[in-house]
Amino acid sequence: MSSNRLRILDAARTLVAQRGAGIAMADVARAAGVSRQAVYLHFNSRASLFVAVVRHMDEQDGIRDRCERALGHSDPVRALEEFVLAWLHYAAKIHPVASALLASRHDDPDAMSAWNDRMEELRAGFRHATRRLAAADRLRAGLDPVAAADLAWAMTSVPVWEQLTVDCGRAATEVRRQLTDAVTAAVTRPAAEASQRSRPGP
Incomplete structure (x- = not known):
């Protein structure tokens, strides 16, 4: 460059x-x-x-590689957790720029282009994770992979991160862990339930 x-x-x-x-x-x-x-x-x-600018930020942080490693975990539930943690760690770093683009996107087509470019890639990562959950029968009942991915994406959005860390004054490490647990609980089927479903009937 x-x-x-x-x-x-x-x-x-x-x-x-x-x-x-x-x-x-x-x-x-x-x-x-x-x-x-x-x-x-x-x-x-x-x-x-x-x-x-936003793609350069991605490259500087190596977020794509870290997300790909997370999504490649052998356990689909752990893959989702690691992906959320990687994204939230990055969200904390890019928060000032992301917040500015988010605030301007409805009135500024250029800001909208940059915002949509990165968010679509993030949503694709969530869809990959939730499809793996569905294939392993670990997706929560009542959700399909796309709906589950959208839910996880919304729960970990920059505005949510900002409300919890800036408005509520909570520690970033605490917020990362709690949001990861909340997303996992919201979109995954408990292991015991999945195990019981897999047992043959009488």
């Missing part, structure tokens, strides 16, 4: 975190110490810049 591109991405991330998503390409150029033309050389729109 070129030094200018990296400076632009870092500057845009800092500005979004500090001032929200309502920043202009000229603002980013000034903060990065480059011309506006240089910004457009790397990113042809605010939308492409915002998407690149």
